[in-house]
Amino acid sequence: MDPLTNKGTACTLEERRARGIDGLLPPRVESLAEQADRVLANVRARSGPLERYMCLCGVRDENETLFFRVLVDNPAELLPVVYTPTVGDACSRWSDIYERPRGLYLSAWQHRGRVREVLRNWPRTGAGIIVVTDGGRILGLGDLGVNGMGIPIGKLALYTACAGVPPALGLPITLDVGTDNAAVREHPLYLGERQPRLSGTRYDAFLEEFVEATQDVFPGVIVQFEDFNNASAFRLLGRYRDRLCCFNDDVQGTGAMGLAGLYSSGRITGTALREQRLLFVGAGEACLGMGGLVISAMQREGLSESEALARCLFVDSRGLVVASRTDLPDHKRRFAQDRAPVPDLAAAVEAFQPTTIIGACGQGGRFTEDVLAAMARLNERPVVFALSNPTSKAECTAEQAYAWTGGRAIFASGSPFPSVAHAGHVHVSGQGNNAFVFPGVGLGLLVAGTRRVTDEMFLAAAHALAGCVTVGELGGGRVFPAPARLREVSRAVATAVADVAFGAGMAARRRPPDLAAAVGAAMWEPMYS
Ligand code: NAD
Numbered sequence: 001m002d003p004l005t006n007k008g009t010a011c012t013l014e015e016r017r018a019r020g021i022d023g024l025l026p027p028r029v030e031s032l033a034e035q036a037d038r039v040l041a042n043v044r045a046r047s048g049p050l051e052r053y054m055c056l057c058g059v060r061d062e063n064e065t066l067f068f069r070v071l072v073d074n075p076a077e078l079l080p081v082v083y084t085p086t087v088g089d090a091c092s093r094w095s096d097i098y099e100r101p102r103g104l105y106l107s108a109w110q111h112r113g114r115v116r117e118v119l120r121n122w123p124r125t126g127a128g129i130i131v132v133t134d135g136g137r138i139l140g141l142g143d144l145g146v147n148g149m150g151i152p153i154g155k156l157a158l159y160t161a162c163a164g165v166p167p168a169l170g171l172p173i174t175l176d177v178g179t180d181n182a183a184v185r186e187h188p189l190y191l192g193e194r195q196p197r198l199s200g201t202r203y204d205a206f207l208e209e210f211v212e213a214t215q216d217v218f219p220g221v222i223v224q225f226e227d228f229n230n231a232s233a234f235r236l237l238g239r240y241r242d243r244l245c246c247f248n249d250d251v252q253g254t255g256a257m258g259l260a261g262l263y264s265s266g267r268i269t270g271t272a273l274r275e276q277r278l279l280f281v282g283a284g285e286a287c288l289g290m291g292g293l294v295i296s297a298m299q300r301e302g303l304s305e306s307e308a309l310a311r312c313l314f315v316d317s318r319g320l321v322v323a324s325r326t327d328l329p330d331h332k333r334r335f336a337q338d339r340a341p342v343p344d345l346a347a348a349v350e351a352f353q354p355t356t357i358i359g360a361c362g363q364g365g366r367f368t369e370d371v372l373a374a375m376a377r378l379n380e381r382p383v384v385f386a387l388s389n390p391t392s393k394a395e396c397t398a399e400q401a402y403a404w405t406g407g408r409a410i411f412a413s414g415s416p417f418p419s420v421a422h423a424g425h426v427h428v429s430g431q432g433n434n435a436f437v438f439p440g441v442g443l444g445l446l447v448a449g450t451r452r453v454t455d456e457m458f459l460a461a462a463h464a465l466a467g468c469v470t471v472g473e474l475g476g477g478r479v480f481p482a483p484a485r486l487r488e489v490s491r492a493v494a495t496a497v498a499d500v501a502f503g504a505g506m507a508a509r510r511r512p513p514d515l516a517a518a519v520g521a522a523m524w525e526p527m528y529s
Pocket residue numbers: 137139140141229230250254257281282283284285286287315316317318359360361362363366387388389390393413414415432433434435
């Protein structure tokens with residue numbers, strides 16, 4: 001049975017007879033709600049997150065409507081199972097836990113020169129959104145080769161669960177360009193090519209063949225680049241953003257998520273974006289994506305580019321990103337400040353006096369007690385975003401953020417943390433996750449039939465996301481909406497993105513009279529037909 005149309009025990013008696021499956025199912029015809037109750041009970045009975053992940057994969061392989069019904073109804077509980085943080089464990093062990101195929105694997109050794117032909121093997125009719133990785137930088141876990149396939153699969157599940165993008169439109173792809181992770185490559189069960197990672201012209205030629213093939217086989221398809229290492233990510237985005245409808249969620253989606261968090265924290269502290277001072281810990285895709293969009297947004301608030309730049313300081317693995325450094329690639333050099341290096345992060349806080357510290361460096365525990373205590377000394381409400389995933393890589397835990405700032409931190413993290421009781425107050429922190437952005441962006445692009453993806457669209461997405469945070473949520477210290485509101489948020493983001501596309505004349509479709517209603521109507525609901 002095709003999992004897109006299978007109903008399992010919800011098949012009526014007439015359908016069973018018509019399909020020749022009479023007797024192959026237990027006698028009682030169940031409702032979708034009853035099936036969902038059983039799935040949820042089964043998932044909860046599993047011993048750990050990875051077991052729950054695999055249980056849900058099994059449901060999805062049989063019946064996508066049921067899988068998405070359970071996900072849509074239980075986002076706070078299950079999105080961390082199908083995506084971060086559990087998807088990190090799943091990718092780390094992908095070749096061990098692999099059971100059934102999903103998505104396309106394109107090998108630079110087997111398929112070079114015939115990528116079009118292989119894309120045509122995709123058994124579903126057409127594709128609207130491709131999420132593609134080369135496994136080069138999976139979450140904060142580094143180069144995992146084809147084990148990274150969990151990421152495009154998980155991202156596309158979020159497109160459907162959060163924004164109602166019909167599951168038939170999603171195509172997950174992993175480009176096997178080898179891996180430089182010897183432990184992964186030499187693992188006896190590794191499922192990819194046992195080759196070192198391609199680079200240079202051979203890598204670029206394979207990517208070019210892939211991109212051209214996507215547009216030939218699925219004309220106008222949206223291509224989302226995901227979890228490439230940062231050198232490739234910035235290069236590919238620069239090369240393709242004006243040639244096709246593509247974006248890099250790690251750079252641009254993270255940018256919009258981070259900017260929305262800053263608008264929201266500014267509502268709590270009463271500080272306009274143009275008055276904030278941001279210390280970014282990390283200078284990779286996530287931090288430079290946020291920095292770039294924040295600088296654009298500050299310019300719209302009246303600052304010059306250099307004034308905006310002076311309010312954003314970056315730290316990478318080698319220290320402050322300053323102009324005197326000779327090791328900076330072009331994509332980082334643009335953000336280098338003219339200031340003296342400092343010995344450590346606590347000294348950077350003292351020297352720069354940030355209102356906000358944002359971590360996306362993939363190094364767990366980077367926000368030490370002295371760093372957060374310094375933030376608390378400088379700010380009545382220090383803003384602390386520990387965005388690295390999975391949980392083990394978070395720059396600090398929620399508990400540490402509140403404990404080391406005397407309970408005054410406005411805290412958000414990439415992976416969810418349980419609520420924290422501190423000095424008689426229960427803090428419920430927000431989850432700063434791209435899941436608030438990219439599903440709505442994708443839906444908005446689809447509704448408008450957009451030809452290109454622009455920074456204006458991500459600025460609009462950030463505004464829309466920030467606008468969804470309620471006064472009640474802000475009062476509780478939450479700068480991102482509750483996960484239960486993901487569909488409502490995605491609809492607002494999609495409407496904002498489509499609005500930009502129509503306004504800028506970049507839409508292939510005609511603008512509907514009521515755009516928000518049209519976006520709502522385009523959202524697929526997991527129900528049996
Ligand atoms: P990246 O590899 O492009 O960049 C990592 C950066 O961190 C590099 O600039 C590196 O120099 C720097 N770094 C490494 N060690 C450091 C240290 N000790 N101190 C300071 N900087 C250091 O990776 P990325 O795509 O930017 O992602 C980084 C992390 O952010 C990952 O854990 C990822 O999961 C997370 N992330 C989270 C979200 C979210 O939605 N919450 C979105 C995007 C990325």
